[in-house]
Amino acid sequence: MLKSKAIIRLTFLGSIILWFVLVFSDITVLFSVMKGLPPGVPEWLPRLTLDLFIICLYYYYKYRVDRDESLNFTDLLWKVFATGLIATVVSLVFRLGASLLGTTKLVSNILFTDFIYQINLALFISFLLAAFTSWKRLILYQKSKWLIRTWMVFELCLFAVLIYDSLQISIPETATTIILVVIGLLVIVLSANMRWVAYLNFKQKWTSLLLLLLSFFYLGYFMYTVTRLSDSISSESATFMGFNGHIFNLCLLVFVLVYSIFSFLVILFNLPTSSVFEQKLEEVVNFQRISQSIQTEQNEESVYNILLESSVSSVFADAAWLEIQSANDGHKLFTYKITERESKDIRDHLKSHNVKGALEQSSDRTKNLSRHLASLKGSRFRSLLAFPIIVKGETIGTLALLKELPDGFNKEMTRIVSAFANQAGISIENFRLMEEAFQTERYKEELKIAKNVQKSLLPTSLEKDADFDISAFAESADEVGGDYFDTLRINANQVALIIADVSGKGTTAAFHMSQMKGIFHSLAQLQLDPKEFMDRANRALSFCLERGSFISATYFIVDSQEKVIRYSRAGHCPVLYYEAATGKAQFLKDRGTALGMVRNHDYCKLLETNEIRYKSGDIMVLYTDGITEAKNARGEEFDYDRLAAALMEVPEKSSQEIENHIIQRLHEFTGSLEINDDYTSMTIKFK
Numbered sequence: 001m002l003k004s005k006a007i008i009r010l011t012f013l014g015s016i017i018l019w020f021v022l023v024f025s026d027i028t029v030l031f032s033v034m035k036g037l038p039p040g041v042p043e044w045l046p047r048l049t050l051d052l053f054i055i056c057l058y059y060y061y062k063y064r065v066d067r068d069e070s071l072n073f074t075d076l077l078w079k080v081f082a083t084g085l086i087a088t089v090v091s092l093v094f095r096l097g098a099s100l101l102g103t104t105k106l107v108s109n110i111l112f113t114d115f116i117y118q119i120n121l122a123l124f125i126s127f128l129l130a131a132f133t134s135w136k137r138l139i140l141y142q143k144s145k146w147l148i149r150t151w152m153v154f155e156l157c158l159f160a161v162l163i164y165d166s167l168q169i170s171i172p173e174t175a176t177t178i179i180l181v182v183i184g185l186l187v188i189v190l191s192a193n194m195r196w197v198a199y200l201n202f203k204q205k206w207t208s209l210l211l212l213l214l215s216f217f218y219l220g221y222f223m224y225t226v227t228r229l230s231d232s233i234s235s236e237s238a239t240f241m242g243f244n245g246h247i248f249n250l251c252l253l254v255f256v257l258v259y260s261i262f263s264f265l266v267i268l269f270n271l272p273t274s275s276v277f278e279q280k281l282e283e284v285v286n287f288q289r290i291s292q293s294i295q296t297e298q299n300e301e302s303v304y305n306i307l308l309e310s311s312v313s314s315v316f317a318d319a320a321w322l323e324i325q326s327a328n329d330g331h332k333l334f335t336y337k338i339t340e341r342e343s344k345d346i347r348d349h350l351k352s353h354n355v356k357g358a359l360e361q362s363s364d365r366t367k368n369l370s371r372h373l374a375s376l377k378g379s380r381f382r383s384l385l386a387f388p389i390i391v392k393g394e395t396i397g398t399l400a401l402l403k404e405l406p407d408g409f410n411k412e413m414t415r416i417v418s419a420f421a422n423q424a425g426i427s428i429e430n431f432r433l434m435e436e437a438f439q440t441e442r443y444k445e446e447l448k449i450a451k452n453v454q455k456s457l458l459p460t461s462l463e464k465d466a467d468f469d470i471s472a473f474a475e476s477a478d479e480v481g482g483d484y485f486d487t488l489r490i491n492a493n494q495v496a497l498i499i500a501d502v503s504g505k506g507t508t509a510a511f512h513m514s515q516m517k518g519i520f521h522s523l524a525q526l527q528l529d530p531k532e533f534m535d536r537a538n539r540a541l542s543f544c545l546e547r548g549s550f551i552s553a554t555y556f557i558v559d560s561q562e563k564v565i566r567y568s569r570a571g572h573c574p575v576l577y578y579e580a581a582t583g584k585a586q587f588l589k590d591r592g593t594a595l596g597m598v599r600n601h602d603y604c605k606l607l608e609t610n611e612i613r614y615k616s617g618d619i620m621v622l623y624t625d626g627i628t629e630a631k632n633a634r635g636e637e638f639d640y641d642r643l644a645a646a647l648m649e650v651p652e653k654s655s656q657e658i659e660n661h662i663i664q665r666l667h668e669f670t671g672s673l674e675i676n677d678d679y680t681s682m683t684i685k686f687k
Helices: 002-035 045-067 073-100 110-139 145-167 173-191 195-199 202-234 247-296 300-315 340-352 363-367 370-374 411-457 506-524 530-542 601-606 639-648 655-670
Strands: 319-326 330-336 383-391 394-403 468-475 483-489 494-502 551-559 564-570 575-579 584-588 610-613 619-623 679-686
Touching (some): 002 045, 002 110, 045 110, 073 110, 110 202, 110 247, 145 247, 173 247, 300 319, 300 394, 319 340, 330 340, 383 411, 394 411, 411 506, 468 483, 468 655, 483 506, 494 619, 506 530, 506 551, 530 564, 530 601, 619 639, 619 655, 655 679
Antiparallel strands (some): 319 330, 319 394, 468 679, 483 494, 551 564, 564 610, 575 584
16 A cells, blocks of 8 residues: 555656656757757657656556545546546636737747647646546456456557657558557457446436546547647647657547547447346345345344335335234234225225135236226225245235236236245245254253253262162263252261152253252251151242142162161152062062142151161162163063063172163163163162
8 A cells, every 4th residue: 555655656746757857858949949059958858758757647547546446437437527627727727827918929939839738738648648547447347368468468559659659760651550550459449348337327327428528528628729739839840749740649549539439329328228227236136135134134024124125116116015924923014105904905805806816926817906906996006916925835924016007017027026025935934944943053052051960960979888889870861851869978877868750851850850959968968757858858849840840759868877778759669679688679669759749738648758677788779760661662661570680680790780780681672772761770789
């Protein structure tokens, strides 16, 4: 950026300096020739200085145009117009000054005339170069290799002509003619590149025509002024080379003039099609708005509003309504310049005349609705075009467009609105799918959090005791489950155990499990009898569990001093107990009701405290119903007998090995590692 600014300033300053050198050297040479004196400066210096001035000024305008990449087409024309306006005003000021001097000797002096000529020539060249660089930007708007190479050849030819003018190289007349013909052909070929005109709207085209007309005026004014002054000086000095003798300036003038004429004519002939093009462009923009509404809008109503606005503007409808039937939000009506009462009257009128399919996508029916609307008293509308909004094969609404003139819609309009309606249906479907995806993603994230919470609720290590070994296993059917087990040392001789199963699965079950853990840790410290523990736990959970939810549980206190297990069962699975002395296993089916089932003081009557005296080698297996109710491919349950049989196969093993064996037998029975319910077990083997 700094580099281009510096170049612009340097080239502008260089142009001013070179112009002063040009004026001084040209007047000096002209004066010497007129007086018959040897010139104080070389005769070729003015010609060389003029060409250097042109090069410097060209790069000044080139960098100014290239620097501002945001310039649009009309901005470029404004720059040309502004440059021409300033140049013309400056020229007119000097002409006014000369006219004020009247017929004085100064005005008739050839040197003064040459000074005025050099001012107008510099202004004219400045205007031509400003137009040249702007036309270049327009020609190369849509670049191609062929176009860039053609432009490079054109610039090289102009540069060759400029060198020829500077050095006055003697070349055959045939070569000069060929170069000029090539330049002429290149001017015509390049002037045919008018693709930028198609992107002008109606207003911009009128603005461009006006600016080009003014540019023609500037060209005509400077051609007349410079040529007249040049001819008057040439008549006094045969050695003076006027504007017509400088081939580069003439080539530059021809290019600017030809491209300006081409531009003017193309824009003029494109005026009648501007409204059609703008309408098509607006249709594309509206279609894009509907297509991208899923990315920019926050709800379905925004899509409906875009559809209504786009359809109305595309077919120039006088009024419209959009009726949506939603299972979640019910009936919705969006209107444009029509009241709900009017739209209802039209729908009722068509229904009363048994006009079936009137509000469906059917060009034949919608085209012939004028006679039906004509019979509706008090209605100002005579044309109706209607389309369904379809999402996933189901019609969720109707888009209706109205005009006050009969037969106001054609087939082209029908196709346009049909495309809008179809795309709106796709956008709404995508919007709903995205909403579902977001909800699924949020659900997965919540499950992930709940799973981490559940893991933190289950113990990472179990209480150890010299009298028994204990191991536990838990697996959830979903991301999170409602099975719970835990151990807690009450004192030096007593350890509390609990296993529970919360009704249901998922996050709700996990939440209730967390409540169960809090109650267990709070009440176990009070060293309550198991029955009292369950009664208090039921009272506490009655305030937490919603109706219909309950928790089955069994609470144990293992007393290593008395070698006894006291427990209370609240509707949970019966304990599987193996007696080493007899070599038999049995299920202890004691009375008890699940926590939360009875929410009053009568609950205590439904409980009992049970007691087992354990001996060395005895085994106690605690489990949830996910194990006994697990099914195989034939629909058979693992049941209690298979559980007892699995235990009886390895009673001599450690608690961990017994547990692994039971789980292995369970998986072998179901034929899968995935069980359709949460399943948990605790195995205690007494020493």
